[in-house]
Amino acid sequence: MLPQGIKIYLLLAAVFLVGCSGSIGGGGELAINDDVAKSLCVVDTPIRRLTRFEYNNTVRDLLGDATGPADVLPPEEEVAGFNNQAAALTSSDLLIEQYMKVAEDVGARAVLDIDALLPTCDPGLDGNDTCALTFIRDFGRRAFRRPLSQIEVERLKGVFDWAVTDPDLGRFEDGIQVVIEAALQSPSFLYRPELGGETPVEGDVVPFTSWEMATKLSYMLWNTMPDAALFAAAEADELTTKEQIAAQATRMLDDDKARDLIRNFHTQWLLLTHLDSVTKDTSVYPAFDDSLRPLWTEEIQAFVEYVILEGDGSLRTLLTADYSFMNEQLASFYGDDVTGSVTGPEFRQVQLDPDRRAGFLTSAGLMATHANVNQSSPVFRGKFVREQLMCNTLPLPPNDLVIEPPELDPEKTTKEQFEEIGANPACAGCHTLMNPIGFIFENYDGTGQWRDQQNGKDIDATGEVVQTDDIDGVYDGAVELAIALAGSTQVQECVSSQWFRFAYNRTVTSEDSCSVEQLNDVFRASDFNIRALLVALTQTNAFLYRRAVDLQPEAGGAQ
Numbered sequence: 375m376l377p378q379g380i381k382i383y384l385l386l387a388a389v390f391l392v393g394c395s396g397s398i399g400g401g402g403e404l405a406i407n408d409d410v411a412k413s414l415c416v417v418d419t420p421i422r423r424l425t426r427f428e429y430n431n432t433v434r435d436l437l438g439d440a441t442g443p444a445d446v447l448p449p450e451e452e453v454a455g456f457n458n459q460a461a462a463l464t465s466s467d468l469l470i471e472q473y474m475k476v477a478e479d480v481g482a483r484a485v486l487d488i489d490a491l492l493p494t495c496d497p498g499l500d501g502n503d504t505c506a507l508t509f510i511r512d513f514g515r516r517a518f519r520r521p522l523s524q525i526e527v528e529r530l531k532g533v534f535d536w537a538v539t540d541p542d543l544g545r546f547e548d549g550i551q552v553v554i555e556a557a558l559q560s561p562s563f564l565y566r567p568e569l570g571g572e573t574p575v576e577g578d579v580v581p582f583t584s585w586e587m588a589t590k591l592s593y594m595l596w597n598t599m600p601d602a603a604l605f606a607a608a609e610a611d612e613l614t615t616k617e618q619i620a621a622q623a624t625r626m627l628d629d630d631k632a633r634d635l636i637r638n639f640h641t642q643w644l645l646l647t648h649l650d651s652v653t654k655d656t657s658v659y660p661a662f663d664d665s666l667r668p669l670w671t672e673e674i675q676a677f678v679e680y681v682i683l684e685g686d687g688s689l690r691t692l693l694t695a696d697y698s699f700m701n702e703q704l705a706s707f708y709g710d711d712v713t714g715s716v717t718g719p720e721f722r723q724v725q726l727d728p729d730r731r732a733g734f735l736t737s738a739g740l741m742a743t744h745a746n747v748n749q750s751s752p753v754f755r756g757k758f759v760r761e762q763l764m765c766n767t768l769p770l771p772p773n774d775l776v777i778e779p780p781e782l783d784p785e786k787t788t789k790e791q792f793e794e795i796g797a798n799p800a801c802a803g804c805h806t807l808m809n810p811i812g813f814i815f816e817n818y819d820g821t822g823q824w825r826d827q828q829n830g831k832d833i834d835a836t837g838e839v840v841q842t843d844d845i846d847g848v849y850d851g852a853v854e855l856a857i858a859l860a861g862s863t864q865v866q867e868c869v870s871s872q873w874f875r876f877a878y879n880r881t882v883t884s885e886d887s888c889s890v891e892q893l894n895d896v897f898r899a900s901d902f903n904i905r906a907l908l909v910a911l912t913q914t915n916a917f918l919y920r921r922a923v924d925l926q927p928e929a930g931g932a933q
Contacts, residue, residue, distance in 0.1 A: 485554070640675065787828045
């Protein structure tokens with residue numbers, strides 16, 4: 375006899391793989407007037423697979439399972455700085471098998487409380503078939519983010535019937551469990567197909583349906599499935615105008631679920647994932663211990679979450695604020711940089727010395743991440759500013775170049791040592807762009823603590839910024855630089871571009887020029903308010919429309 379998991383897998387293949395030979399997204403496009411698409415700023419819409427983060431959030435909201443079941447899946451590949459890019463979210467036989475195992479575990483946990491899954495139907499009173507169909511239609515609608523077709527209902531009912539008649543299973547709960555497993559392995563759950571409606575707005579450019587728009591909004595702004603209000607709006611076909619969509623986006627940003635979006639974006643944009651592996655030489659930095667890493671992360675996350683969702687939402691505040699969020703341990707680590715006393719393990723808003731700290735840019739976690747084990751790193755810090763805040767693409771170092779930080783020299787400062795590296799002709803091209811910016815952060819040691827001296831010498835935190843659009847010049851200290859970055863058009867447009875890539879799950883193309891211009895105009899008019907930018911991301915034609923796709927099966931494909 376086949377193992378139970380293999381039996382279910384083969385059954386699911388029969389249920390869901392039939393008729394899947396048609397193309398969605400990049401292939402199978404209808405002939406289209408390219409001039410129309412370009413004039414409307416509409417590009418191909420790739421199909422998107424749920425990331426592990428989105429899978430976990432979706433299962434949490436779908437079944438109340440907050441165990442993070444997708445954490446066992448392989449991590450996503452990062453493209454253009456983010457792990458949610460559609461082009462990299464490919465599948466494989468191994469991943470499909472892992473999805474099966476995850477679905478089995480989720481289904482088994484879900485049916486432990488069968489009454490919660492069927493609050494309005496009692497199998498003992500209403501009958502197994504009635505309750506199974508009630509569950510399939512309701513659960514399926516939420517899992518697939520749209521109403522099920524009659525064929526889909528019948529197929530899932532067939533899965534249920536198989537389970538309750540199988541000699542190895544046989545219970546009503548077994549049937550419901552297998553239905554859950556089937557749904558969680560369906561492409562309609564794992565992917566976010568956005569095919570568009572049937573009526574073109576112009577040429578072969580079509581709007582998305584209200585059901586598709588509900589899903590687009592929920593995964594953009596919440597990184598999870600739609601809530602009841604979005605489902606109701608989709609049911610009433612009230613997600614078809616810009617005004618309706620903007621109203622929902624504004625409502626959603628007031629919901630606590632938006633915190634997942636803010637944290638997820640900034641974890642990736644600010645490279646906070648690297649914090650997990652940060653370690654320091656305690657003979658050089660005795661204040662460091664492993665317990666600081668989650669505190670550093672939480673400080674930045676709490677700060678950006680507050681500024682965007684509760685504060686003024688301004689990019690300037692993110693870069694220049696003289697406050698942050700800390701608990702007693704972290705405030706003790708910062709020392710004199712924090713005004714007043716902080717007690718207890720809870721994070722709360724604290725006032726910072728405005729001459730030493732400015733927004734997330736000078737946070738200890740960011741400084742510690744972009745530093746070496748036993749010294750600060752002007753290279754890493756300059757590279758971070760160039761790539762993440764200015765959207766520069768730096769040239770790769772020569773293949774034969776051995777990259778190692780200099781040995782500690784008790785007679786020199788870090789700046790003096792790295793100035794010598796930058797003077798090397800083989801290194802000067804790149805290091806001229808990075809090192810001088812990194813020198814501006816030299817008041818922060820390798821753990822992000824403030825220092826006025828190093829090896830008995832006064833810190834020189836001056837550096838010249840070159841080859842930028844609008845902030846070339848000499849700066850003395852990171853606070854001064856942060857103020858300049860906050861007022862830079864290059865930085866403002868870079869931030870807009872970073873949000874575009876993250877929100878749309880793809881890179882910016884030349885065909886996106888009018889959408890990018892629209893976003894930058896709104897961002898500028900709002901005095902660079904991140905919330906306004908997020909709503910504006912739901913108002914571009916790139917978000918509202920797509921090129922039509924041919925859903926006819928390929929010749930010779932399964933029917």
